[in-house]
Amino acid sequence: MPHDHHHDEPHSLLPSDPALRVKALQTILVRKGLVDPAAMEAILETYETKVGPHLGARVVARAWADPAFRARLMADANAAMLELGISGRQGEHVVAVENSARQHNMVVCTLCSCYPWPLLGIPPAWYKSDAYRKRAVREPRAVLADFGVTLPEGTAVRVWDSTAEVRYLVIPERPGGTEGWDEESLATLVTRDSMIGTGFPREAGA
Amino acid sequence: MSRPHDMGGQAGGRVEPAPDGIPGYDAPWHRTALGLTLAAGGLGGWTIDESRAARERLTDYPRFSYYEKWIAALAGLLVEKGFVTEEELAAGTADPAPLSPRAFALDKVAPALARGTPYSRPGPAPRFAVGEAVTTRRPAANAFVTGGHTRLPAYAEGKPGRVILSHGPHVFPDCNAHGLGEAPEPLYTILFRAADLWETPENPDDEVTLDLWESYLIPA
Incomplete structure (x- = not known):
């Protein structure tokens, strides 16, 4: 593990590259039904186009x-x-x-x-x-x-x-x-x- | 005690201005990090105070970029609150499941974003009046949890100021960040003379205000 000294922090279990880390978390949350991709898009669209x-x-x-x-x-x-x-x-x-x-x-x-x-x-x-x-x-x-x-x-x-x-x-x-x-x-x-x-x-x- | 997030008053580099309007993302994954954090926040599994505390206690806080802090803290909260297991993080995937009834649903997004989460609460009457002189407590530390979350910056500990706004009782982060309840306390905006905060202020007439809860303050 690249971050052995932080083994108590859950994020260190994810890939260290930020783009891969975010991708992995997204995969987990969407597969588990904890994040609705359509809702996430609606949130982002709100702050990209409306607010x-x-x-x-x-x-x-x-x-x-x-x-x-x-x-x-x-x-x-x-x-x-x-x-x-x-x-x-x-x-x-x-x-x-x-x-x-x-x-x-x-x-x-x-x-x-x-x-x-x-x-x-x-x-x-x-x-x-x-x-x-x-x-x-x-x-x-x-x-x-x-x-x-x-x-x-x-x-x-x-x-x-x-x-x-x-x-x-x-x-x-x-x-x-x-x-x-x-x-x-x-x-x-x-x-x-x-x-x-x-x-x-x-x-x-x- | 290390408080790397508490950086007000330190020396720093040049601030790089940005074009007017709605900012874009510096990298595509920043967009996903923002969306995931807000969508997962809609699970209602943690408060804003717990979320800030989770970012502040990251060992990598000084090294991480802004959205790296968000994602690392999100991973920590998801495990701590039982939404995701360490095994799932290590695998980078999970068994498929239907949309959770707790998930931030599409039809809830617009009303929830427009409503927000007010932090004012019924609570004790304010002890200090507008105009009253006060002193901030020293040290700037959580009185309930050693090394815990607090919102009194170190640069303003033990400093004389004056109440200029009284906001009524608000959720008290020092308790709420650690599962100790909302414990509402009167919140004030306190005005400080720059000359009382810094040995060499840029201008003796300059001022700084901070929003501080009643237990951060003692009568002057």
């Missing part, structure tokens, strides 16, 4: 366009999300946090990789990386520099380390030059990273 950052962008765009909605979102994010039909696993307890000239918000999970799936979907690799998990709380400005982001003088950073089942959605500042834009147009400016706090929305006309 993604376009949903978070709808929430942000409505918050920009509708002050009453924004107030409801800040008071009870899950109830406000439901107005747009958005809810789900890993987003049961959402808190929206607003960026301003004085405060920039940024989200991390240093202990694992907690992420607001119903709003942003599958997390990008960098969010799950050791580098981001290690550095975001201690040197957020250096991490922002990796994204090409520099904050204006006088803006403080507040990093939200998601250590429980609360999930955070950053509401970035509405870009200038978008007066009178409808929600659909506004949503095209909202990037995934701007809702995690490692980016800004696109500029109008960019």
Whole structure:
């Protein structure tokens, strides 16, 4: 066995190559009737085609366009999300946090990789990386520099380390030059990273 | 005690940004790993806290990639909870059986994903008020199980902070991860000054928040 010293860990009984390991586990689970392949495909399809950052962008765009909605979102994010039909696993307890000239918000999970799936979907690799998990709380400005982001003088950073089942959605500042834009147009400016706090929305006309 | 997953505040390499939108998979097996983990999670055989604890205690945690951790922890949970035997893992196959009534069925997928699993529970009234000063306990360790799962990061142990949000009682992972029941405790968001966490913060006005259960906190 390649991992004799880990013989007490069941995974070491599987092939060590990750692709073969996953394949073996899939074979076992499907043959035993513990995983329905059609259900597994439906789950994956949900996160590949239906649930993604376009949903978070709808929430942000409505918050920009509708002050009453924004107030409801800040008071009870899950109830406000439901107005747009958005809810789900890993987003049961959402808190929206607003960026301003004085405060920039940024989200991390240093202990694992907690992420607001119903709003942003599958997390990008960098969010799950050791580098981001290690550095975001201690040197957020250096991490922002990796994204090409520099904050204006006088803006403080507040990093939200998601250590429980609360999930955070950053509401970035509405870009200038978008007066009178409808929600659909506004949503095209909202990037995934701007809702995690490692980016800004696109500029109008960019 | 080794807690390789508890990496907040350490030095690390460059963060590599990714294109906007829904991320693809870096390898085809990542897709299967994600699908299997979520589908098997639908068996209801373990909680999210047990799942996190199973990943954290992997001997290979520091060496494994993200989805390798998922798959190794899944194999461990399936054996521990009696769904799969070590013999089946070693054989890489199993005798065919009809779909289990516990399996995550196709017609349950959409409603279950949309519903999620709320973690708020009836429980004790909060001891701390919003605005109140608190100190986190030291060390950041499970008070019930030696070396067990906890959600207080080491970088925030023994630090002064202030309550900014009160979420009410939530399932307590230190107990729930070890089969000791949900033991709900009031959950708070605690605000820390970067200058109280780090000797040399990037900016003295910067802040960090953590979501912490009541027993992680003592009055300041």
